Amino acid sequence: xxxxxxxxxxxxxxxxxxxxxxxxxxxxxxxxxxxxxxxxxxxxxxxxxxxxxxxxxxxxxxxxxxxxxxxxxxxxxxxxxxxxxxxxxxxxxxxxxxxxxxxxxxxxxxxxxxxxxxxxxxxxxxxxxxxxxxxxxxxxxxxxxxxxxxxxxxxxxxxxxxxxxxxxxxxxxxxxxxxxxxxxxxxxxxxxxxxxxxxxxxxxxxxxxxxxxxxxxxxxxxxxxxxxxxxxxxxxxxxxxxxxxxxxxxxxxxxxxxxxxxxxxxxxxxxxxxxxxxxxxxxxxxxxxxxxxxxxxxxxxxxxxxxxxxxxxxxxxxxxxxxxxxxxxxxxxxxxxxxxxxxxxxxxxxxxxxxxxxxxxxxxxxxxxxxxxxxxxxxxxxxxxxxxxxxxxxxxxxxxxxxxxxxxxxxxxxxxxxxxxxxxxxxxxxxxxxxxxxxxxxxxxxxxxxxxxxxxxxxxxxxxxxxxxxxxxxxxxxxxxxxxxxxxxxxxxxxxxxxxxxxxx
Amino acid sequence: xxxxxxxxxxxxxxxxxxxxxxxxxxxxxxxxxxxxxxxxxxxxxxxxxxxxxxxxxxxxxxxxxxxxxxxxxxxxxxxxxxxxxxxxxxxxxxxxxxxxxxxxxxxxxxxxxxx
Numbered sequence: 001x002x003x004x005x006x007x008x009x010x011x012x013x014x015x016x017x018x019x020x021x022x023x024x025x026x027x028x029x030x031x032x033x034x035x036x037x038x039x040x041x042x043x044x045x046x047x048x049x050x051x052x053x054x055x056x057x058x059x060x061x062x063x064x065x066x067x068x069x070x071x072x073x074x075x076x077x078x079x080x081x082x083x084x085x086x087x088x089x090x091x092x093x094x095x096x097x098x099x100x101x102x103x104x105x106x107x108x109x110x111x112x113x114x115x116x117x118x119x120x121x122x123x124x125x126x127x128x129x130x131x132x133x134x135x136x137x138x139x140x141x142x143x144x145x146x147x148x149x150x151x152x153x154x155x156x157x158x159x160x161x162x163x164x165x166x167x168x169x170x171x172x173x174x175x176x177x178x179x180x181x182x183x184x185x186x187x188x189x190x191x192x193x194x195x196x197x198x199x200x201x202x203x204x205x206x207x208x209x210x211x212x213x214x215x216x217x218x219x220x221x222x223x224x225x226x227x228x229x230x231x232x233x234x235x236x237x238x239x240x241x242x243x244x245x246x247x248x249x250x251x252x253x254x255x256x257x258x259x260x261x262x263x264x265x266x267x268x269x270x271x272x273x274x275x276x277x278x279x280x281x282x283x284x285x286x287x288x289x290x291x292x293x294x295x296x297x298x299x300x301x302x303x304x305x306x307x308x309x310x311x312x313x314x315x316x317x318x319x320x321x322x323x324x325x326x327x328x329x330x331x332x333x334x335x336x337x338x339x340x341x342x343x344x345x346x347x348x349x350x351x352x353x354x355x356x357x358x359x360x361x362x363x364x365x366x367x368x369x370x371x372x373x374x375x376x377x378x379x380x381x382x383x384x385x386x387x388x389x390x391x392x393x394x395x396x397x398x399x400x401x402x403x404x405x406x407x408x409x410x411x412x413x414x415x416x417x418x419x420x421x422x423x424x425x426x427x428x429x430x431x432x433x434x435x436x437x438x439x440x441x442x443x444x445x446x447x448x449x450x451x452x453x454x455x456x457x458x459x460x461x462x463x464x465x466x467x468x469x470x471x472x473x474x475x476x477x478x479x480x481x482x483x484x485x486x487x488x489x490x491x492x493x494x495x496x497x498x499x500x501x502x503x504x505x
Numbered sequence: 506x507x508x509x510x511x512x513x514x515x516x517x518x519x520x521x522x523x524x525x526x527x528x529x530x531x532x533x534x535x536x537x538x539x540x541x542x543x544x545x546x547x548x549x550x551x552x553x554x555x556x557x558x559x560x561x562x563x564x565x566x567x568x569x570x571x572x573x574x575x576x577x578x579x580x581x582x583x584x585x586x587x588x589x590x591x592x593x594x595x596x597x598x599x600x601x602x603x604x605x606x607x608x609x610x611x612x613x614x615x616x617x618x619x620x
Contacts, residue, residue, distance in 0.1 A: 130576055130579075134579065134583070137583045137587070141586065141587070141590070144590060144594075148594075151601075152601075153601055153602060153609070156594075156597055156598050156601050156602060157598070157602060157608070157609040159594060159598075160530065160594060160595070160598050160607055160609075161607070161608075163590070163591055163594055164525070164533055164537065164591065164607065167537050167541075167587055167591060168525060168537065168540065170583075170584075170587070171537075171540045171541055171543075171544045174544045174545075174547075174548055174580055175544055175547060175548075177548075177576075178544075178547050178548040178551040178573075178576075179551070181551050181552075181572070181573070181576075182550075182551035182552075182553075187572075
């Protein structure tokens with residue numbers, strides 16, 4: 001049983017998803033029970049995986065016992081375990097929130113949700129470039145359907161852009177995979193890393209073309225500057241639990257960049273090492289600037305949160321652009337914080353919108369809120385966390401990142417990152433005062449909060465104070481993760497024992 | 506054969522790209538389809554083009570690389586499903602938004618006049 005643990009994060013949602021999709025109609029209560037219990041089980045599996053991975057050992061699961069580099073492998077190291085745990089925590093908050101009624105607005109919510117989880121977990125676990133493509137497609141196809149859940153003009157319109165752009169991105173991904181396969185003759189990432197170190201120099205151009213094409217694809221997923229235009233509208237239009245789950249989707253892109261450019265194009269790749277770095281660094285700064293402007297310009301709370309996701313993408317990419325283990329460690333800490341808090345903010349925006357009735361989340365004068373005090377304090381908490389003010393986790397993440405910035409990068413990153421934080425602060429305080437203080441005289445809209453909704457919001461937002469209390473252990477873990485990423489040799493050796501010994505030619 | 510293959514793939518890609526950049530959903534869908542055909546052909550050629558070889562390993566001398574074929578099969582299946590989805594989405598957008606422009610077309614009439 002224990003050796004199958006690594007594949008469980010994929011099999012479990014798959015089975016649950018298939019069971020849930022078996023009947024389109026059907027007892028909502030049963031579906032909710034299956035959906036929530038599958039997510040709880042996933043959380044338990046994820047915790048077990050983190051414990052397994054925290055020893056620093058790289059374990060793999062060869063599907064059908066076809067050994068690497070020939071078979072399909074799922075690789076578990078500290079980074080993938082961390083990402084799966086993060087996904088499970090986020091998903092539990094979202095699925096419980098959805099049980100308050102969002103899942104009844106269309107069909108098959110819970111089934112699609114589980115399949116989406118399967119795609120995300122698969123992308124985090126796979127050790128094979130082509131399977132990364134397959135899992136990207138699985139998560140994208142589920143996300144297309146989830147984005148359109150409940151219908152409506154805004155969702156369809158945002159959905160057309162999202163689907164078309166991602167289909168074009170998939171084509172690019174296949175071209176990149178094809179180029180890399182043609183040049184190196186393998187698809188296994190660890191094997192590709194070995195082959196790159198003994199690459200014929202004639203093929204270096206081909207490989208770098210493939211590598212940079214991959215960066216375009218991952219950039220589209222992560223929403224880097226010239227490729228982010230689909231993101232704010234899609235996130236703002238999506239149903240709240242889906243938008244909250246999408247908070248991890250941009251991080252799938254970040255994960256893929258981290259994984260591919262550390263493992264495949266690491267130090268051993270000679271002239272091809274870290275070839276993404278200049279691109280990522282400058283684009284991350286530009287993304288931060290544009291995102292800060294977007295945050296200030298947003299006239300709707302959901303859109304504002306979507307731009308806050310973009311700010312976090314810029315911050316994370318800056319960490320990748322610096323490319324030192326300290327910066328990677330800081331960015332992983334920030335990644336955990338930002339995923340959970342922006343997810344919680346999307347859920348909170350939905351609650352505020354429900355209570356405001358017709359004005360919804362638009363930042364205009366509206367009716368007073370029924371539970372104004374509670375929602376306002378939750379909003380205050382999340383605003384402090386997401387803008388990166390002490391004492392919550394955003395401040396720690398940002399401080400770690402600022403501290404890890406080398407001297408020659410400081411003049412660029414410090415003012416831009418702190419400026420973006422200031423813009424978020426200004427926009428959030430303006431939004432908060434409009435939503436909670438500037439209201440008409442009149443009866444509040446009758447939309448009582450349910451316990452499930454409150455659980456979803458506080459589960460995700462509660463992560464922020466918890467991350468402060470547990471900052472020591474978490475940053476130890478991220479530090480170890482960054483060191484593991486920086487030296488890919490043990491990873492390669494675990495998968496291909498004979499390659500490092502020199503048996504592979 | 507290589508140059509013919511390369512030219513075919515290139516023309517398909519160019520047509521696909523041109524159509525994808527159009528403003529209405531139908532040409533965009535056709536463009537994405539052409540693009541995925543081009544990508545499939547490209548993937549297929551990545552193992553090297555072998556003529557008169559066996560499909561699977563037949564002795565050590567002359568065989569075609571089987572892996573790209575498996576990849577192309579997967580890519581075709583996924584591409585097919587995605588095309589079906591995007592066609593339905595385009596129909597739905599036409600029905601819900603009242604026109605077939607990719608942006609939902611607020612400035613529809615203005616553009617018609619200018620043409």
